[in-house]
Amino acid sequence: MPVDVLFVGAGVASLSGALHLANLVKKHNETVEQGGEGKKLDELMIAVLEKGAYVGAHGISGAVINPVAIKELVPDFIEKGAPLESEVKKEAVLLLTRNGKIKFPITPPPLNNHGNYVVSLSRLTEWLGQMVEERGIDIFPGFAGTEILYEGDQVKGVRTGDKGIDAEGNKKSNYEPGIDLQAKVTVFGEGSRGSLTKTLIKKFNLNEGRNPDSYVVGVKEVWEVPEGSVEPGQVIHTMGYPYKGKPYGGGFIYGMKENQVSLGLLTGLDYEDPFLDPHQEFQKFKLHPFVADLLKGGKLVQYGAKTAPVGGYFSIPKLVFDGGLIVGDSASLFIGQKVKGVHVAMKSGMLASETIFKALLKEDFSSSQLEVYQTSLFNSEVGKELYRARNFHQAFEKGLWSGLIRGGIQYFLGGRILKNRLHAQPDFSHLKKVKDFYGTDAPTDEQKGNIKFDGERTFDKETDVYYSGTTHEEQQPPHLKIEDLNICYGKCKEEYGNPCQRFCPANVYEMEIDEETGKPNLKLNFSNCVHCKTCDVKDPYEIITWVPPEGGGGPKYTKL
Missing domain, CATH: 3.50.50.60 (FAD/NAD(P)-binding domain)
Structure with missing residues (x-):
């Protein structure tokens, strides 16, 4: 054609x-x-x-x-009915501690959203x-x-x-x-x-x-909350909890129409912890007293995840x-x-x-x-x-506090800091082996930061995937291409504990043990895939390749 x-x-x-x-x-x-x-x-x-x-x-x-x-592009976009949730009316930047918050006295200039609009990108x-x-x-x-x-x-x-x-x-x-x-x-x-x-x-x-390239994965939900909980056009950005300086990332809370709120957590995929689970960290974010109070009495409406390029x-x-x-x-x-x-x-x-x-x-x-x-x-x-902003992401390589200092200097120097260009390494290369990161081959659930999901404010991946509307024709070849499963069952299991089970925000990768043989088997729940591409970025051996499934498959977002 x-x-x-x-x-x-x-x-x-x-x-x-x-x-x-x-x-x-x-x-x-x-x-x-x-x-x-x-x-x-x-x-x-x-x-x-x-x-x-x-x-x-x-x-x-x-x-x-x-x-x-x-x-x-469309000078009369408002008159033509562009689906804007609200012009930004109120904004704040917060540093979250484990149970409290510190509000920045002024909004840092790069995060000043005066004159901008909250929108649903799908709409x-x-x-x-x-x-x-x-x-x-x-x-x-x-x-x-x-x-x-x-x-x-x-x-x-x-x-x-x-x-x-x-x-x-x-x-x-x-x-x-x-x-x-x-x-x-x-x-x-x-x-x-x-x-x-x-x-x-x-x-x-x-x-x-x-x-x-360098990426963040954003895990996001839209909630319907009681009237007055969050105003349309209210914009809140957070740093700190659930992270402690590393990895790169932060949260956002945006007020929408009809008592709905968009909230999510961005996690830099240059993280080191082989047991870090971006979806679980987002669930922890919702348990923070400040966020939990905003969601009190509310209900989940929609879920999704995607990567965004932040290499600069x-x-x-x-x-x-x-x-x-x-x-x-x-x-x-x-x-x-x-x-x-x-x-x-x-x-x-x-x-x-x-x-x-x-x-x-x-x-x-x-x-x-x-x-x-x-x-x-x-x-x-x-x-x-x-x-x-050419060196912004690289400035945070050593953590939040040095990143804030270096990022602030960059802002006032037009992007320079010590030299015009800061170099970087691929995201997957930052991942550390389990023993190198934890000092043991078998860290406890407490060390890994695992939590139990309550089904009211925090949800497991399968529940969240349901709220993404994701469907695929199941009788088709999997669209996650794994070059060598022997690496999954051998080196990756031994060195990294099969991190695909955690970095995927949709439970696509599930390592099972055959009861008769005792051998591992990687189960691909590809029908869960929300097309975020995290696996294509973060796999430490670069043996996972994401390709498109049969057309029409994937999430069915309407509010994200």
Whole structure:
């Protein structure tokens, strides 16, 4: 199926890009019709692929957004019904101790959200998708891009995954072969740790000379609470408990409409503790007296988890190649210092479309022509924001307190501290072996910080997954590809205690012991997967690869 421009992934970066490109083409054609210079771009075919069951199904973030990009894209976004929860009306930054809290006397400038909006990213994405379709752009939900099409070294589109394949790889009665979508230019906006983007970076060596990617995993719930517990537009950021200086991370609490509150915990995946469980740490966060009081009398509405790229400016790969570009989280465009990525993703999609528009006029889709995108991105205001926060995450490598000092110095020195660039190591390389971290091969539950879940305020992973709406066709090959199970049963078990059972926030990985043989068996509960990609990042042996399951599978978010 031939198209002119293909966007892979229907997140805010791709949707903003598709809408902006349609607007540019419409304005250009009207100018030409009125006697202006140039040729019309008639019957331009723009398509958007989305692996989720519907647009917004996999949309998850905090989220408090800077409206600068949406104002540019849709100047009358409020009048057009953008699903905003509230403008930020009240904010605070808290240091949580085990049982108390210390409020910062002033909000640190990077966390000042005056003029920003609390939103549900899944709802905002759905709204953008409706606008895109109104422009005549085709969106194909339920279709996962699984393979990149090449002509020589030029990207020529994407192949979607087959449907109707059973667990053994055989065709079922409902088998549908994948579709080849051939495009003049392909935009990769798959979100954090994009599976196709990974292959592009490796094939074209796009990360040469860059820092490795670094991520946080955000575990989040939306609750309905008694009236008055949290005001719409109230924004609270926390640091400290449940962590004690390490790892990198912090909590957030955002007031929404209809007595709902969005809360979550970010955990840096460069942590050292092989028994750390980000989902369990979030449950502990809710047990803190301050948080528990906010949730008192409330009920869980929805759950989700995702990774976000926090490596910063020096982890951004080269963003262009012959026939394509990378946008949004796939391009590691996230400002960790401000905990902001939505406006950056939207702006990247718009700048990509401005470059594509010029390429269409010239009929030139080479890397040299598309290079304008990367230049314009880094010269834009969001590019300058990224550069000013270029060493922020690395400043916290030794813990919270030194990180606050170094981060503060960076803020006032425009990102510098001792030198212009701080280097980093891959997240998985930070994980320590059990004996090295605990001094014993068999730490106690108390040492590991395990808690029991009460089913009212704290929940096990299976219960939370239920509230994510996650479903997959179970008769299909698992989409978690493990290169060598012998490593799982041998070295990984002995050295790290199989940390996949803990870093996954959806209980996908479960190590069982065969009662007859006494041998371990790794049970893959892949139907639980919420598509956060944590396993692809944190596996200490790099033998787990996340690939898209059959299209339409995964979480079904509506409020996250």
